[in-house]
Amino acid sequence: MVVSVKMEDSTFSTLLAGLYVTYHDAEPYAIPSYIWLMLANKLNEYMDNWRYDVQSLEDWIANYLLITAKEVCTPEELEEFRKNTIYMESMNGNMTLIITGDIIWEENELGRILQTYNQEQ
Numbered sequence: 001m002v003v004s005v006k007m008e009d010s011t012f013s014t015l016l017a018g019l020y021v022t023y024h025d026a027e028p029y030a031i032p033s034y035i036w037l038m039l040a041n042k043l044n045e046y047m048d049n050w051r052y053d054v055q056s057l058e059d060w061i062a063n064y065l066l067i068t069a070k071e072v073c074t075p076e077e078l079e080e081f082r083k084n085t086i087y088m089e090s091m092n093g094n095m096t097l098i099i100t101g102d103i104i105w106e107e108n109e110l111g112r113i114l115q116t117y118n119q120e121q
Helices: 009-024 033-047 057-063 075-082 107-120
Strands: 066-069 086-092 095-101
Touching (some): 033 095, 075 095
Antiparallel strands (some): 086 095
């Protein structure tokens, strides 16, 4: 059974921050609050149709969401990250933070998964 919960972006962003810090053992103050607000705003587009039968939000945060400095990524990694359902960049001091993650049941990602699966068969 799925229960619908309505919350403001600021509350949702706090939930996202708490889950990310917990699952990734990240320093809570390393990622500014405006990053979490950006992510909450973007994820709101997907929450009404989130496929909990495929993946929980908690599992997505633990296994698919990545927040990192752009400057430490290789060009190949950046190319892959840009293919994700969620891809955002934001300046943070003297570096750029990347917020990225695939929502695996979205059409583009599902197509890539099925193509890879069919090639392996």
